Amino acid sequence: MSLKSQLNESNIPRHVAIIMDGNGRWAKKQGNDRSFGHEQGVESVRAALEASVEIGLEFITLYAFSTENWNRPKEEVQALMQLLVQAIAMETPTLLKQNIRLTTIGDVASLPEETRDKLQECIDVTSQNDGLTLVLALSYSGRWEIVDATKKIAEQVKEGKLQIEDIDEDLFGTSLNTSNIPDPELLIRTSGEYRLSNFLLWQLAYSEFYFSEVLWPDFRKQDLVDALKDYQSRERRFGKISEQINK
Template sequence: MKESINLDTLPQHIAVIMDGNGRWAEQKGAMRVFGHRNAIKAVREIAEGCAELGVKYLTLYAFSTENWSRPADEVNALMELLVNTIADEIPTLHKNNTRLAAIGDIDSLPTKCAQKLRDAITETATNTGLTLCLALSYSGRWELKEAMKAIADKVAQGAVKTEEISLELISAHLHTKDMPDPELLIRTSGEMRISNFLLWQMAYTELFFTEVLWPDFRKEHLYEAIVDFQKRERRFGKTSAQLKS
């Protein structure tokens, strides 16, 4: 499958909804956190696969604002796992020339977790390959609300006129302002929805759904999604005839 990929038409930004950890664990008669622990290998594989191919940005939906409503023991275990994983993965990030980034309400994370994340972002800032972006305590509606508040403040201060509010201005106030919009979204576990993820940015994103549960997701599945993406005609509102001409 990898040999079928056209490196000249790679999606520059791939977003992933990593779904199915809990079901994977339940199928094995284990607690849900067992699935989260085993999901780390999938993260390593996909980040490495994207880096090897030359994909520029990979955004992983790691923890949504809605996930705070899950049972406290699961949330606490997830946060502890996140702290330990970030610290452990820094050598691998350097090895793969990968830069870590994050979007979301990072200040809402436990202090230890937020600090480890910021330290890792700083430590990998000079890497020039793949940008691995973690969406943590994030949701698309929350991001849009924060952008609207920031723009409203500038209007109130007289720094921006209402007639100057444009699509470009809104994009510039999003957490993803330094990244291109994702061209490909992958969601695992068979669910077919975008679950409040990158709502503004995914206006023209190609969607790929797979039955594979996230802990079982490997490079071969990534290649399958990219090959499928490259077979599609992306018209952006135009007709096929216009594209061909």
């Protein structure tokens, strides 16, 4: 049975966001250091992308590295940055083959130069792809993004390009990193943790949340399908009542 045949094709979300959690715990269970868990997590990224293409998602955002992750041990941060460079180099041909476009959100300027260069190279090479868009959240946090957007708007007000009365939700949304990306309909978090960890705080206002006990390195295609099945079982009301939705 194909992945898509397990789902209601009329109710496929456009955008799924994933907090990829559990690499360190998975590695510890294997008797290895945390870096080994991050390495194995790349296979789960590959599985999630393949499933997303088969199912027909338009956007998938992966929380790859938060601003708070800079506080981890220096050796782990360095290993993560090197793994990111290696993974992008290795996966770029696959992204091209699968018609996947890469983009990023976050304070990318704070990443090491080698990492930035490899990211930009892949972004440029895949820019003409028009299938799934893969959004990597790197050196990202929701609070950082909201403050960054506020600074952009304040600067325009200071320069006389905007009036206070011009500021509304739409304007604020266009000042976010995700201005050209629809809000996720579904957020998935692995490893059994029940928190947002400073991820897409503005964009997740009306998203459905799905928490999986699976550690990220064990996450496979069927796990994504199971999350989408759960999503499809819910009624999304956006403040209305059922009778209004089901007219």
